[in-house]
Amino acid sequence: MALITLDLHPVFRSDRAIDTALRQALFKAAATGEDIVQIIPGKGTGQLKKRVLAVLAQKHLRKLYARVETDPTNAGRILVHLH
Secondary structure: OOEEEEEOHHHOOOHHHHHHHHHHHHHHHHHHOOOEEEEEOOOOOOHHHHHHHHHHOOHHHHOOEEEEEEOOOOOOOEEEEEO
16 A cells, blocks of 8 residues: 655745645656555634535546545555545
8 A cells, every 4th residue: 555645834824835835746746656545634614625625626637546545543544545
């Protein structure tokens, strides 16, 4: 099981940087054949997590992955399972 980890703490203030980082991680994982992209938005108030889930719900990005799973044991982690 191959895994790419994306920590969004350094770019949490900029919506454009968040979008770019998510897209780059998904495209890199799809190109290299990785199984899972682990996104770490942090626990905080949940605003960044909501933003990440909204970006992942976009139609053109949904084609890249099979499902999104929010970790029940760790509220600050999102797992994206690729095809």
